[in-house]
Amino acid sequence: MFFSNRKYTASKVMLMAGLLSLSLLGERAMSYEEPEFKAVKTKGDFEYRQYDPYLVSETIIEGAKDANSASSEGFRRLFAYISGANGSKSKISMTVPVSQGASEKIAMTVPVQQSAADTGWRVSFMLPSKFTLETAPVPTDARVHVREVPGRLMVVLRFSGRWTESNYNRHEQELARHVAAAGLSASGTIERAAYNAPFSIPWFRRNEVMVEIAQ
Numbered sequence: 208m209f210f211s212n213r214k215y216t217a218s219k220v221m222l223m224a225g226l227l228s229l230s231l232l233g234e235r236a237m238s239y240e241e242p243e244f245k246a247v248k249t250k251g252d253f254e255y256r257q258y259d260p261y262l263v264s265e266t267i268i269e270g271a272k273d274a275n276s277a278s279s280e281g282f283r284r285l286f287a288y289i290s291g292a293n294g295s296k297s298k299i300s301m302t303v304p305v306s307q308g309a310s311e312k313i314a315m316t317v318p319v320q321q322s323a324a325d326t327g328w329r330v331s332f333m334l335p336s337k338f339t340l341e342t343a344p345v346p347t348d349a350r351v352h353v354r355e356v357p358g359r360l361m362v363v364l365r366f367s368g369r370w371t372e373s374n375y376n377r378h379e380q381e382l383a384r385h386v387a388a389a390g391l392s393a394s395g396t397i398e399r400a401a402y403n404a405p406f407s408i409p410w411f412r413r414n415e416v417m418v419e420i421a422q
Contacts, residue, residue, distance in 0.1 A: 240302045240335050241402070247360070253385050254363045255420075262338055264288050265331035266351045281330025288351050289332065293344035302333045359394070362386060363417040369409045375399055378416050386418060394419040 244256040266284045271277035289299035334343055334353065343353045364382045368374045379397050386393055395418065402413040 240300065242333060243336065244361075250385075250389075252364060253382070254365070256361050256363055256417075258359050258361060260355050260358045261336065262334040262340065262343060262353055262355055263331040264334055264343075264346065264351055264353050265329060266348075267329055277330070284348055284351055285330065285332045288344075288346050288348065292347050292351075294347060295344045297344045299344065300335050302335060359419045360422055361417045361419055362391070363415050365413065365415050367410050367412050367414065369412075370401060370414070375414075375416065378414075382416050382418060386420070392421040394421045 242261050243259040247255040247257050249255070264285050266281050268277040268281050271280065289301070291298055293299075338344075340353065340355060346352065362382065362385065364378055364385070366374070366378050382397060397416050397418045400415040400417065402415075403411075
């Protein structure tokens with residue numbers, strides 16, 4: 208099983224907070240940079256994408272009373288980072304999609320190693336492609352780190368409509384059935400992605416659910 212309904216409450220909070228920030232900036236979400244990928248093939252409504260590596264700013268929330276408060280705190284930390292809370296006081300462009308994987312507790316990561324003893328909630332933003340690990344602004348908040356997400360093969364299902372649990376859950380189930388029927392092995396949990404600001408007309412929105420496939 209790739210997903211659990213209870214895991215995505217924090218996801219929804221993170222998603223709405225991020226997309227709301229886009230609308231407050233007065234810009235169209237589709238004008239923002241998104242991760243580079245090559246469409247490998249399509250099978251019905253499903254697209255197989257080979258994503259290039261990309262950087263994220265990431266924070267681990269420890270001691271949160273629940274997933275909602277963890278996501279809210281994580282968003283505040285990361286939005287502060289891209290708004291100038293970094294060594295060069297640079298403002299970093301927003302990117303799309305706003306995405307979140309399963310919000311289960313996971314091992315806390317640090318720049319060079321993983322500590323299985325310390326657990327928390329991971330929240331991350333993609334950084335624009337002009338940055339490298341060497342040139343990305345250094346966070347002034349010691350709780351925020353920059354890391355590279357390696358290239359990966361994803362199976363993606365695109366759909367429109369409102370950001371409701373029922374809409375996402377229905378498409379997550381459809382994606383899970385496709386992966387199982389194709390005899391594929393998923394390398395992680397299903398992730399959600401949204402590309403439009405909250406004021407967008409629901410049936411024109413670009414929403415996606417995706418999962419990494421073992422190669």
